[in-house]
Amino acid sequence: MSEIHKFTGNVNQYEWEGVQSIPLEMEGIRDAAKRILIGNNEGAPNFIMRFFTLYPGGHSRLERHSQEHGVMVLQGKGKIQIGDELFDVNQFDAVFIEGNELHQFSNPHDAPFGFVCVIPKLD
Amino acid sequence: MSEIHKFTGNVNQYEWEGVQSIPLEMEGIRDAAKRILIGNNEGAPNFIMRFFTLYPGGHSRLERHSQEHGVMVLQGKGKIQIGDELFDVNQFDAVFIEGNELHQFSNPHDAPFGFVCVIPKLD
Numbered sequence: 001m002s003e004i005h006k007f008t009g010n011v012n013q014y015e016w017e018g019v020q021s022i023p024l025e026m027e028g029i030r031d032a033a034k035r036i037l038i039g040n041n042e043g044a045p046n047f048i049m050r051f052f053t054l055y056p057g058g059h060s061r062l063e064r065h066s067q068e069h070g071v072m073v074l075q076g077k078g079k080i081q082i083g084d085e086l087f088d089v090n091q092f093d094a095v096f097i098e099g100n101e102l103h104q105f106s107n108p109h110d111a112p113f114g115f116v117c118v119i120p121k122l123d
Numbered sequence: 124m125s126e127i128h129k130f131t132g133n134v135n136q137y138e139w140e141g142v143q144s145i146p147l148e149m150e151g152i153r154d155a156a157k158r159i160l161i162g163n164n165e166g167a168p169n170f171i172m173r174f175f176t177l178y179p180g181g182h183s184r185l186e187r188h189s190q191e192h193g194v195m196v197l198q199g200k201g202k203i204q205i206g207d208e209l210f211d212v213n214q215f216d217a218v219f220i221e222g223n224e225l226h227q228f229s230n231p232h233d234a235p236f237g238f239v240c241v242i243p244k245l246d
Contacts, residue, residue, distance in 0.1 A: 002205045002224050007196075007215035016217055037217040038193045044219060046243035047170045049193045051217075070161045070172045072195065072239055073130075074215065082125045092130035092197065094139055094160040094174075096167060101125050116195055118241055120169035 003042050014051065014075050014114050021053075024060075031058030031107075037116070047118050052105065054078060054113045059106035067119045069103070071095035075114030078107045089115075126165050137174065137198050137237050144176075147183075154181030154230075160239070170241050175228070177201060177236045182229035190242045192226070194218035198237030201230045212238075 009015035016037060024032040031054065038049040051074070054060070062081065071080075077090045081104040082097055089095065097103045107113035132138035139160060147155040154177065161172040174197070177183070185204065194203075200213045204227040205220055212218065220226045230236035 002221045002226075003219045004203075004205075004210055004212065005217040007213065007217070009215070014215065016215075019217075037195070038219045042219040043221060044191060044193065045222070046191065047193060047241060049195070049217065049241065068167060068169065070167065070170060070241065072160070072172070072197075074195075074197075080127075082127075087127055089127065090130065092132070092137065092139075094128040094130070094142075094172065096126045096161045096165040098125045098166060099168070103125075116239070118170060118172065118193065 001043055005037055011075070012112065014053065026061065028061035028063075029059070031055040032060060045121065047120050050117050050119070052115055052117055054105060054107035056107055056110050056112070058113075060104055062102065062104040064100055064102045066099045067122070068099045069095070069097040070118035071097065072116040074116060076107070076111045077109055078105060078113030080105055124166055128160055134198070135235065137176065149184065151184035151186075152182070154178040155183060168244065170243050173240050173242070175238055175240055177228060177230035179230060179233050179235070181236075183227055185225065185227040187223055187225045189222045190245070191222045192218070192220040193241035194220065195239040197239060199230070199234045200232055201228060201236030201238075203228055
């Protein structure tokens with residue numbers, strides 16, 4: 001079903017109506033949360049649009065998998081490791097991480113780093 | 124190949140390094156431009172991330188097609204018709220438009236309305 005999730009947040013805390021924050025408490029991940037903006041709940045058949053928050057000091061897992069990522073930075077700034085290179089990213093930078101590329105998102109700054117990350121839906 | 128398109132714009136003009144603006148001059152479309160942030164140039168296999176700008180008075184075509192849209196408003200505000208309803212959208216609103224739903228984006232305001240729109244890649 002078509003759906004609009006209104007943004008209800010502010011510069012420090014990005015939130016959307018009807019979207020839950022899911023703390024990520026897995027090995028290799030620190031101070032991070034996920035929000036699924038468009039996914040199974042909306043009946044999205046081909047891709048999933050998630051929003052990740054990395055709090056100061058937070059990071060995702062250093063990982064490699066077959067799914068590619070389409071990233072749009074929405075909040076703050078952070079770093080992305082792609083392969084063996086580390087890049088600074090800022091609001092509205094667009095990043096494509098191809099499948100099977102080693103990558104990690106991290107936030108060495110003192111404000112939240114938030115970004116949209118699109119992945120194809122696995123069959 | 125993995126790639127970063129740095130945002131080089133400002134509040135009135137959203138631009139990215141290495142991304143061209145393509146004016147949309149088709150029937151039913153007015154004062155609109157498209158930028159492909161992630162697509163064939165980046166080797167994206169499953170989805171395409173575009174950024175559309177609707178200038179004041181601009182609109183997309185009122186259309187219906189099988190591909191769904193995943194939308195994230197980045198710039199300004201505008202309106203989206205979904206089915207026979209018209210919704211106001213603002214910065215950071217997330218919108219899912221399911222396949223085969225009639226839809227149109229429009230900008231009745233006096234500043235640019237810009238949004239990311241993800242579509243699955245057609246085979």
